[in-house]
Amino acid sequence: MWWASQRxxxxxxxxxxxxxxxxxxxxRAWVLVPLIAVLILASDQLASGLLKPWVLRLRPSHEPGLASQLHLLHGYRGGxxxxVSSHAANAFALAFYLLFTARHRLPWLAWVLLPWATLVAYSRLYLGVHYPSDVLVxxxxxxxxxYGTSRLYAGAVARWFPILPTRSAVET
Structure with a gap:
């Protein structure tokens, strides 16, 4: 689980x-991939920049009543x-974005990315640095x-890469 949690x-x-x-x-990947960066930035800022400083809930590894009961790998306690968990937020955001945008071209991708995101989220629980709600929220x-980022992708692709009519459709 230590390795699953390492970026x-x-x-x-x-x-x-x-x-x-x-x-x-x-x-179209020139639109798809930069939007991944935008999505991860938004997800990370929502988790670490907004929710963590607003909620101020201690991690289990920092909770005085729990810390002594946890087996912390390599002494890792997190911030x-x-x-909420930034790891889980970013992993699920990427998985869902590609599920929404790539499901027709790469239908198998969801079967890879959703278990991967689940593994990343579970690793945070296993390491004792998050509560279940920290990864479910x-x-x-x-x-x-x-979903919003996938709509941005669809709009950008429709504008910059329109589907042109085929020659036979123009002639008829």
């Missing part, structure tokens, strides 16, 4: 995902506050963020 662990998977998206979406919050 650098997933770099080869992210690189493979970029290759798959580039090959499947062609020029002071944990509601971002799952729900990521849905409208991902």
């Amino acid at each position: 650098v662990t997933w770099v080869p998977s992210y690189a493979a995902l970029l290759v798959v998206l580039g090959r499947s979406f062609g020029r 002071l506050y944990g509601f 971002p799952l729900l919050l990521s849905l409208p963020l991902a």
Whole structure:
């Protein structure tokens, strides 16, 4: 679970995902991929920039009554506050965004990304740095963020990459 929670662990998977998206979406990937960066930025800021400082709920690893009962791997305790999990928010936002935008071209992708996001979220619980609600709430919050970003993608693609009529349709 330690490795599942480390962002650098997933770099080869992210690189493979970029290759798959580039090959499947062609020029449209130039819209799809930057919107992933926008989505992750929005998701991360919602979790770490807004909700954590607003709610101020201690992580289990920092809770005086719980900390001594937890088995913390490598002494990792995370930051002071944990509601909501940025790891879970970002993972679910990416998974849902690609589910909404790539489900027709890459129907198998959801079967890879949703279990991956679930593993990342579970690893945060396992490591003792989040409560269950810390990973369930971002799952729900990521849905409208991902859907809205997928609508931005659809609008941008319709504007910049319109489907042109075929020659036979023009002649008839």
